[in-house]
Amino acid sequence: MNTLIVYAHPEPRSFNAALREVAVDTLHGMGHAVVVSDLYAMGFAPVVGRADFLTQHNPERFNVSLEQRHAVAHGGLAPDIARELARLQAADLVILQFPLWWFGLPAILKGWIDRVFVSGVSYGRSTVFENGKFRGKRAMVCVTTGGPAQSFGPDALNGDILDLLMPLHRGVLGFTGMTVLPPFTCFHVPYEGDAARRQMLQAYRSRLGELDRLTPLPMPRTDQYPGLLVHGQRPCAQ
Ligand SMILES: Cc1cc2nc3c(=O)[nH]c(=O)nc-3n(C[C@H](O)[C@H](O)[C@H](O)COP(=O)(O)OP(=O)(O)OC[C@H]3O[C@@H](n4cnc5c(N)ncnc54)[C@H](O)[C@@H]3O)c2cc1C
Numbered sequence: 001m002n003t004l005i006v007y008a009h010p011e012p013r014s015f016n017a018a019l020r021e022v023a024v025d026t027l028h029g030m031g032h033a034v035v036v037s038d039l040y041a042m043g044f045a046p047v048v049g050r051a052d053f054l055t056q057h058n059p060e061r062f063n064v065s066l067e068q069r070h071a072v073a074h075g076g077l078a079p080d081i082a083r084e085l086a087r088l089q090a091a092d093l094v095i096l097q098f099p100l101w102w103f104g105l106p107a108i109l110k111g112w113i114d115r116v117f118v119s120g121v122s123y124g125r126s127t128v129f130e131n132g133k134f135r136g137k138r139a140m141v142c143v144t145t146g147g148p149a150q151s152f153g154p155d156a157l158n159g160d161i162l163d164l165l166m167p168l169h170r171g172v173l174g175f176t177g178m179t180v181l182p183p184f185t186c187f188h189v190p191y192e193g194d195a196a197r198r199q200m201l202q203a204y205r206s207r208l209g210e211l212d213r214l215t216p217l218p219m220p221r222t223d224q225y226p227g228l229l230v231h232g233q234r235p236c237a238q
Contacts, residue, residue, distance in 0.1 A: 001032040004091035008098040008109035010040045015189050015197060019142055020097050022201050026208040035087055039108045045080065046111020052078050068118040077118065084116040093211070094139040094178065096168070099189075100146075103164050113172055122176045130221045132177015138211070139173040141165055141183040142204065149187040161185055162217075174219040181214050 005023055009016035020036065027034045037044075045051075048064055055076025057067050071077045077085065088094065098109050105113075117123070127133050143165070145152070152161045162169070165183055173180045184207050186200045222228070 001027075001030075001092045002090050003027050003032050003034045003093040003095060004087050005034060005036045005095045005097055006039065006109065006112060007036055008039045008096075008106045008112075012041075014099075015186070016097055016099055016144055018197075018201055019144070019186070019204055022204050023095055023097070023142070023208060026205050030209070032093075035091075037084060037087060037112070039112055042080075044084075044108055044112055046108045046115070048111070048114050052081055052115055054078060065119040069120040072118060072120045081115050081118065084112065085118060085121060088116060088134075089121070092137060094137060094173075095142055096139070097142045099144045100164070103158070105168065117172065117176060126222075127177070128175050128222060129177065129219060130223070132175065135177035135179075137178045138181055138216075139178040140181040140211070141168060142186075143183055144186045144189045146190055147187065148191075152185075152187065169217055170219065174217070180217045180219065181211060182217060 003023075005020060007016070007020045011017065020038075024034050024036065039046075050056075050062060050067075052064075053067050053071045053076050055067075055071050055074045057063075057070035068077075096105075096109065098106050101107075104110070122133055124133065143161075145161075147158050151157045152159070152164075154160045154163075158164070161183065169180050169183075184204055186197075186204075189197065189200070192200075
């Protein structure tokens with residue numbers, strides 16, 4: 001099994017880094033190949049722009065999706081995108097490792113998604129969810145929070161962690177056809193003692209050993225919505 005860990009934390013001694021190391025060690029111990037995309041260490045540029053492309057489809061008007069499709073067809077993706085996309089395509093399991101920032105992803109990870117999940121390779125007009133281009137791959141989020149566990153839940157202050165992660169689970173991973181495993185969440189990380197944090201690392205090790213036994217998160221199927229075009233028709237005037 002090939003695993004890609006996409007890791008988004010600026011501090012090499014962070015707890016997120018410790019979780020990443022647990023994953024690398026555990027998966028190696030299980031005989032898996034592991035590649036880490038350490039976004040801060042790589043200085044990954046997270047902002048979509050013309051520099052994403054060596055080719056140019058329309059110099060008059062910049063349409064990201066159409067430029068992505070054109071670049072894919074003509075070998076025109078910028079080298080950093082091409083490298084990350086190749087890693088994504090080679091992965092059987094994708095782990096996204098990050099701290100919860102403002103109820104969501106650190107911007108560098110959102111930017112990695114914006115730039116690397118290119119149109120035409122990651123999804124097409126009708127190749128989404130159960131027909132998605134990345135079906136057969138599994139994905140799992142490993143996220144840390146500052147808020148305590150009891151502040152997350154359907155009736156709790158911060159809402160349910162699955163609701164906060166829904167744009168990622170459903171809008172990116174499930175949308176592109178991946179089987180989405182339940183997230184591994186470490187709550188209240190900065191405010192716990194070292195012993196409690198070490199238990200979290202041990203629990204993550206155990207979780208990684210039981211990936212095959214996890215029940216994936218439910219995802220919608222496009223055939224439940226007959227007649228609905230996921231992305232509509234091609235935009236006009238292109
Ligand atoms: C911009 C921003 C927005 C945020 N938004 C939210 C939000 O919306 N909701 C929310 O709940 N929280 C939020 N937070 C808090 C954030 O989610 C937590 O601070 C973060 O998840 C903690 O993880 P970390 O890796 O950064 O911890 P760190 O601060 O790096 O580490 C925590 C502690 O663990 C220790 N540690 C490191 N390695 C180990 C190890 N191997 N064993 C034991 N201990 C170790 C560190 O020394 C440190 O004492 C936000 C924070 C920021 C900066």
